[in-house]
Amino acid sequence: MLTNKGKYGLKAMVHLAGLPPGARIGVAEIAEAHRIPKKFLDAILGDLRNAGFVHSKKGPGGGYALARPAEEIRIGHVVRALDGPLAPLPCASRTAYRPCEDCADEAACSVRLAMLAVRNSIAGILDNLTLEQMRAMPQAEAEAGLTYHI
DSSP states (O other): OOOHHHHHHHHHHHHHHTSOTTOOBOHHHHHHHHTOOHHHHHHHHHHHHHTTSEEEEOSTTOEEEESSOGGGOBHHHHHHHHHOOSOSSGGGOSSSOOOOTTOSOGGGOHHHHHHHHHHHHHHHHHTTOBHHHHHHHHHHHHHHTOOOOO
8 A cells, every 4th residue: 555655755746747847846835735744745855855756955946846857757666765665565576575484385375476466567557657647647537527518
């Protein structure tokens, strides 16, 4: 399950993706717009900065901005940076694999195989979804729901 840290981080990234090129925004503005505790968002944006997703600048005209264009940022990478591996179990992870202590035969473990399928499905979606695509989702959803009658 996506943690609040992951959810808030994605909301902040989507917010930053909506800024005009070269614009920066302060933490307080993002926090207020999305009802995120400011101190928590400070820490999240620090993690995103350390992972290379955002830049920050202090002082007048300062704030946060994306480090690269939204169309180059994959959501799966952001989620991993904030929440760790996508797999529900360590034995199904590609990035943080650990065998289960209670498993005698990993190749025949139906729980592991099911969780591997879950991990692959999640990764298949999130690793192919860009921040720009995610930002456009509400508009695409609204347009898909429009019905014209003549």
